[in-house]
Amino acid sequence: MSSEIEQLCIEKGMRMTDQRRIIAKVLSEASDHPDVEEVYRRSTNIDSKISIATVYRTVRLLEEVGILERHDFRVENGENRARFELVTQVHHDHMIDIDTGAVIEFHDDEIEELQKKIAKKYGYKLIDHRMELYGVKIK
């Protein structure tokens, strides 16, 4: 009955409150990359007494313990909201449809290798990277 994230939270030693259980469920079930506003909307749909401050605190916490990943996709209307997704087994990057805002996840070993190689070329060990492709559908 408990969501994927709830299990992880317990493992991390977090107290499981009703609010966290609900937010965890919402995030577990999200296949898009919702922002806080949207997580709040979906959560209050389940229990209207959840405050947005709690949503902010919870996603922050989940990010800190490595359960959630934060993104700051560039978006035409200049809105500046962080968006979230569950950390996946295998890393992936994102391609954003400029027209619709749709987000496509992909993974490419060749690029990952090249990134490490470039870092090394400049005397660095690659720790993290951010790669977003922005495109338009070929009709």
Added chain:
Amino acid sequence: MSSEIEQLCIEKGMRMTDQRRIIAKVLSEASDHPDVEEVYRRSTNIDSKISIATVYRTVRLLEEVGILERHDFRVENGENRARFELVTQVHHDHMIDIDTGAVIEFHDDEIEELQKKIAKKYGYKLIDHRMELYGVKIK
């Protein structure tokens, strides 16, 4: 006597005020990727009467006409300031030294090609991308 950016501004039909001339000069001479606060600091060093609102308006304008590029590098202390650099002839990406914050510019044709290829694979034409590598120096 006029800076590289000033020339471009005139070409774009912008009115050249003292403030814009100074901000243009500061940006032309910057080899780092200064944020607004820093551009403001350097500008008021030349003419103390420039307001930070003007700096904000000017970098925004310069970005809109394609002279400046805005970056939102991820940084440990969580500060959220946009940073700017002159658009260069040949596109480049950035590697950020996690420990020092130093920014290294690089260009890699192979990665650029791969990115296009990936976009195409999903039925997209690549319009833009963002790639930042975060690493630590190999001692």
Added chain:
DNA sequence: ATATTTGCAAACCGTTTGCAGCAAG
């Protein structure tokens, strides 16, 4: 002459936080 730009201060907007009460362990 007139349209644009400036400086100021106030507004904005996403996010964080202090606090008193509440709930998990």
Added chain:
DNA sequence: CTTGCTGCAAACGGTTTGCAAATAT
């Protein structure tokens, strides 16, 4: 019982904006 969590509303920090005066063309 104690420690951590919640809701509220106020604060925060980077950025934008309305306005009247100043300036470029």
